[in-house]
Amino acid sequence: MKLLVCIKQVPDMESKFKIGADGWYDRQDLAWRMNEYDEYGVEQAVQVKEQTGADLTVLCIGPEQVKETMKKALAMGCDRGVHIADDKSHLKDSYEIASIIAEFARDKNFDLIFAGMQSQDRGSAQVGVMVAELLGLAAVTTVVDFAYADGKVTVKRELEGGVKATVEVGLPALVTCQLGLNTPRYPTLPNIMKAKKKELLSVPVADLHMAARLQETVKIEFPEKKGGGIFLEGEVESIADRLIGILKAKTAVLA
């Protein structure tokens, strides 16, 4: 059985963002990490690998620095890595990204593909499903529970209002992972050491990039602080008093 997990390296969301010169956020002074949703994907893929003995490839598109994040995926248990080298991946749209991945995967016959439900920086939630569509695979999104047995995958989708839907799908298939799907493991030291030796091939993006861009980002900016918000600062006692005053004046809650 062959598995693929797609990951993305994103900035840590605690970072202070600045607008960059190329119309994206400035990449300086940012801390980088694996997209949180993808961590659940890697963990689930590794669990399936442990269950079935399958071969697991991790794929990531981006500049040279994303290899650090790929090493974490390898240390969690992926067998090999494919790095699609692209310094401008952040300027490509979801469709281009998806078609690059699909181009790579097209002849590889993966039985199961894992992806994060969305990325923390763009949050478009498109690439995973688009890859499935381009490859003609069944896809299920927003998975918070996963089980594989006898060629069938049974998942629970997380819907709004705390509702979950149980869905069954056969292989080959693609699933996109929601937060809380599992508890991503902390890589053990022997696995970190082994990861350094695992195959990590770099493929130039030009070899796989054939799709045209369908949309463009006109600008990125900071959201306007919706004005009108009163700021209360200073000693806690005084804040509490002022707040109570405002609640009395502006709401009926303390009547």
Place this chain on the structure above:
Amino acid sequence: MIGGPPSAVFVDGKVIRMETVMEFTREIYWNVGHGAATLAPMYLFTAVALAVLVYGFLRRLKIYRLGRPIERTDQPLARAAEMLRTMLLQTRVLRVTGPGLAHALFFWGFFLLFIGTGLIVVQADFTDLFFDYVFLKGTFYKIFSVTLDLAGLIAIAMLLGLLVRRWVVRPPGLESKSDDVIMHGLLLTILVTGFVIEAARMAVTELDTPLAAWSPVGLAVAKLMAGTSPELLLDLHKGLWWFHLLLALLFIVLIPSTKLRHIVTTGVNAFFADRGPTGKLTTLDLENEATESFGAAKVTDLSWKDLFDTDACTSCKRCQDRCPASTTDKPLSPMQVIARIGEVAAQNPEASLIEAVGRDAIWSCTTCRACQDICPAGIEHVGKIVEMRRNLVLMEGEFPGEEVMTAMEQLEVNGNPLGLGYASRGDWAEGLGLSSPAESDILYFPGCYGSFDKRNIAVAKSFVSLCQAAGVRVAILGKEEKCCGEPARKMGNEYLYQTLAAENIATIQGYGVKKIVTTCPHCFNTLNKDYRDLGLDCEVQSHPDFLADLIAAGRLLVDGDPFACTYHDSCYLGRHNGIYDSPRGLIELAGGEIVEMAKNREQSFCCSAGGGRILAEEKLGSRINVKRAEMAAATGTNLLLSNCPFCLTMFEDGVKGAGIEESLKPRDIAEVLAARIQA
């Protein structure tokens, strides 16, 4: 007394009579017989007993050999000197006065009796037998006799005292096993029979002689036997003599297999003590690809010294009494950790150490060193716990809770466990006029809390203002600084620690830094000790020492504005680095009158955040920081001064937990001094 050779008595040059002068001495082997009938069995039994002793230790040697090699035999003379000092002066035992004094006196008494018996053997079976040389006579013998009598009396008194303590007073947590019954019973019997034997002899040979006074205890007992018939006394004496000998040999035989082994192991353990920097952990070689396992999962992963430690333990529970986790109902007892390791090593070396000791116990440790510091047997508790943590983290990816795993991930991503963007690490210092590292006198290493935590940023700013008042040019690494790695290391994540350390060292060396000052004892201890293994060689100083130097040099002037306070010795400046006086000096200079807590200096009680536990939630037992806040409140002062960001954070929380935040304010020494800078 014995009659010497007859000598002539002269009057007016003429011998009037021959007199036998009575010598102050006694006949060794009196009544027992000095011939082969005595010597042969005596030496035979002794040889057997010694053989059993040696064999017993050889068997235990097999257990110690299960452990990994470790270098603890360098500087043998210094080590031997330390061992003799510890044993003969009972220095570590005496650190707890009550039972410590009782044991010391008992030990000295028994030791003197042992030497005395040795001297008797030397004379009776060697010098007298082969060379007719007798030295146990005259004044020497008088001193010898009274010394041994008093020694025996004191030994019995102390032993009885210890017996009462163990079985009548019953201090909580003191376990008594069959070993203890054997030890107390056997030793008491040996001592008492010794006196009865002496008394029986004196009752026949020494009553109403001047020598008797030199064996006062024997004399008193002999008087009680005065009415008994001489035949009975002779039989009693001879029988008890052989009984006493057999008991003494039994004592020797039992040494390897009971707690009596501490006579050998505890003393020897002092020889094998760690003579390196206090509390320095072993730096794992993570490059070696042949290493299959990290940390301690089995006894074979510990060192032979670790296993020897388990034999040196006498279950005195001094460690447990001082452990902050033990005394707040957490399942960690340092004594039990050692006991479990010993059991596994002796009975089932293939078993999992971690299962035997227990995960909750392993994770509860704050590495405060109170256990190791007080242990009279020189046992090293902390290293074993960290080795087990290393196994859990590095081999299993296990942590005490998800919050700790998250903190580790944050350390990897942002270089601080708080999850804040690394790029803003230096923002606290904006506008303070700091220099660049190339143009500074010192590199100030505030650490994660000093850089990101609001309460501790105030301390960092205070420190900077003190430096600037003294004309010291200060630089920080700002966003280039990463966590020193200490909490990760103490939690067992050696890999993450070495990664962070390597980055910090490269940055520091890249700037050609000559001197680093820290306001965090954990950073101080790590940079000044742990980082040396990884190549850091510049000077590192903690802020109380640095500020004290500035004041001594007249560069920093501070007004003495009187106030009362108490002072908390942090574990990492105190027990780990012996820095107790410079902070007190600073406080006094600032006008502070320190009302010491009961547990101060080496006996200080941990705030709970060490051992990487600053990253974890305290879920078991009662809160350590609340307990310490209450100890501070008991001094009656309103100010709790400390020198560590973890302690400060714990105390701010602790005073709230104890409901005393109005009456007890936690402050760092730097803040107090900064408020008193002379204008």
Place this chain on the structure above:
Amino acid sequence: MKILLVAEYRQGKLLDSYTELLAFAGLMGAESGMVAMFIAAEAAGPLPKFNGRLYLAEVSQVGEYNPEMHKQLLLDVVAKEQPEMIVLAHSSYGWDLAPRLAVALRAAQISEVVAVEDGLLVAPMCNGKLRRTMKSRGKMTVATLQAGAFSLSGEAAGVPTVVAVGGATSGKVKLLGYESAQQGGVDLTKAEVIVSAGRGVGKPENVAMVANLAKVLRGEYGASRPVVDALWVDHNRQVGTTGLTVAPKLYVACGISGAVQHLAGMKKSEFVVAINTDRDAPIGDVADVFAVADLKQLLPVLTEKLQAL
């Protein structure tokens, strides 16, 4: 402009989110009367109210979750109507279906739209810390709308012309059933005052502080997703896109940074108070009052003072 709106039907009900799609269409200046709608619904259930064509498929035939089938039926409608935009809610249904349409149509997809500016679509980025304005390059665009970002002023009205659609059932994905979160008896959507705990509470013990304040204000306590994921609070108190959408009279966000998903669940509250040590937290965008303080210090004081009133 012609827009195709895709409504969502689940557990036997038409979801009200279709009105948000209508509001958006209005903003985009869709040809009135030409707005078409697609829904997989039982013919007998209540229909969406608007004026236009309603393409209606039978749910018992096509299923509530059957992405390939839904995609195919939609593509048939698109082929007939040739809309310029296809709009769905950014929901577990919408983000599952939209990319499939986008690929099939080679159309750009713009997700989680929160605003329209000069005809361009705006969506949040990086947890709401940034926003992105986007433009499609093709003739057709697929868009998903953030929950609650657009709302109709007034009630939806109208009666559509119904056109039945259907086809041979197919699909590799099978919906087996639904399960609801354990109902603890509390219904946050009915509370007039909600005080919510975010990551800033730090420890599970501190949730009590939040609950106490809620009690004193005669309301309920809720939580953001990280607090629920950490199991400090029940899932049925989670406010946000994957939890509940609430609109109380007073919403107090304690130690909540204001991630997009959370804001979507509470920004329709009448009065919002934020308590956070970070003045720049995105919760400030929706807060009427922002108390820059540590909730662990402010909450006890505030609760005490309120009790004394």
